[in-house]
Amino acid sequence: MPTDAKPHLQHDRTMQRARTPMTPDAALAAATQFCARRNSVYVAFLEQEGPGYATFRGQGGEEILVxxxxxxxxxxxxxxxxxxxxxxxxFLSSLPALPEGGA
Structure with a gap:
């Protein structure tokens, strides 16, 4: 491996987006509920939260950031x-959509 190679760079991972009329706090609460209610293979538990974000830890230590x-x-x-x-x-597809002609 070249010495300038940087394996596991976070910016190379997929970032998905959705827009919703929910407040940021309500969207993060929905993420917490969604992750906790999945079947046992895909369940993830809240690890950290702060203003505007939450991280979850899933099976095998997998991190999910919302x-x-x-x-x-x-x-x-x-x-x-x-x-x-x-x-x-x-999860993103489960969020309420913006009304037609919405922001």
């Missing part, structure tokens, strides 16, 4: 995970 912030009058929710991308996509 962040939420207001952008142009709507809440933008982002999610990232190396192995749980499908679960992140399912």
């Amino acid at each position: 962040a939420a912030r207001v952008v142009d009058g709507a809440t933008e929710v982002t999610g990232s995970s190396y192995m749980f991308d499908q679960q992140v996509a399912r």
